[in-house]
Amino acid sequence: MTGEVFEALRYALAEEEAVVTATVVSGEPLGAKLLIYEDGRTVGTLGSAELEAAVRADAEALFESGEAGIRTYSLSDGRQVEVFLEAHLPPRHLVVIGAVHIAIPLVAMAKELGYRTTVIDAREFFATRERFPHADQLIVAWPDEALAQIKITPQTDIVVLAHDEKFEDPALQVALRSRAGYIGAIGSRKTSQQRLERLRRAGFSDQDLARIHAPIGIDIGAKTPAEIAVSILAEIIAVRRGRYGQPLRPAKSEPAPVPGE
Structure with a gap:
């Protein structure tokens, strides 16, 4: 199944299609992978429909932000699973x-x-x-x-x-x-x-x-x-x-920083 995910990822990157990869890094099944497309399609499995639903929900935001990170999921059977989510977005x-x-x-x-x-x-x-x-x-x-x-x-x-x-x-x-x-x-x-x-x-x-x-x-x-x-x-x-283009220096009305603080 991992090979299928990697092949789908390779094709998505070649076609400049945005996808998110999810990999179980702590818990079971360790190393399981899921590829998530913007339209909701998936390739692979994380071994739990409950976990996959939660991961897909979190992946939606990554299609906008392009961020990566580890998320912790508490499942109804008492397990805790950590999943590494990474967005693979086409060039701007x-x-x-x-x-x-x-x-x-x-x-x-x-x-x-x-x-x-x-x-x-x-x-x-x-x-x-x-x-x-x-x-x-x-x-x-x-x-x-x-x-x-x-x-x-x-x-x-x-x-x-x-x-x-x-x-x-x-x-x-x-x-x-x-x-x-x-x-x-x-x-x-x-x-x-x-x-x-x-x-x-x-x-x-x-x-x-x-x-x-x-x-x-x-x-x-x-x-x-x-x-x-x-x-x-x-x-x-x-x-x-998500910024407003403000100067990085403090405004004149703000007190100057105290050295060492």
């Missing part, structure tokens, strides 16, 4: 709508962070290999049509830089119906509010619209395309980590 995927100037440094920096990158634009003279040598994929198509070709998962971050409602609105409608981990759109506060009103009229709820980070990025006073790219990536990282 940055999808950029709009092959504008900001997209060029954004894609280059994202590659340094280990992202797979896709740039989408209906304008063929913008979405070129000369402008985007770092992009893994260039798609010349209307954004909503292009997004339909892409597997969007919680590991997918979608950044809309189109500056044009006929491009951005259809793209955001697809993004909001997906499981994308991050959705951001460029524009002023006024433009962002107008965009939200259009999407609200299209049938999206306030809860749906709360997923859109707009104006996009963290406020670092960014002016140049490269600085704006830093701001966008900083926000994406903060959202992934």
Whole structure:
């Protein structure tokens, strides 16, 4: 059975499919393995339906966080079993709508962070290999049509830089119906509010619209395309980590730390 799990894991990794492995590290059956897919499918067994149900419930959060660790389970028969859970997630995927100037440094920096990158634009003279040598994929198509070709998962971050409602609105409608981990759109506060009103009229709820980070990025006073790219990536990282992008140094109003404490 262990061989079956390893073979399924190998195939899932090759297909960039998110899975969680569970291994009994204390208790019986020691060494038993279970592979859990996002859709609930499993390969292998931990020897107990009760244990497997508890492990599957905990695995759901790991598909979002990507964390690993040992969990202790107390079973109804009095046994305690420790299980090591580990998420195996595909690479983060940055999808950029709009092959504008900001997209060029954004894609280059994202590659340094280990992202797979896709740039989408209906304008063929913008979405070129000369402008985007770092992009893994260039798609010349209307954004909503292009997004339909892409597997969007919680590991997918979608950044809309189109500056044009006929491009951005259809793209955001697809993004909001997906499981994308991050959705951001460029524009002023006024433009962002107008965009939200259009999407609200299209049938999206306030809860749906709360997923859109707009104006996009963290406020670092960014002016140049490269600085704006830093701001966008900083926000994406903060959202992934559940942070707010606050300075690490203490605020001026806080007392200075006492040496040695």
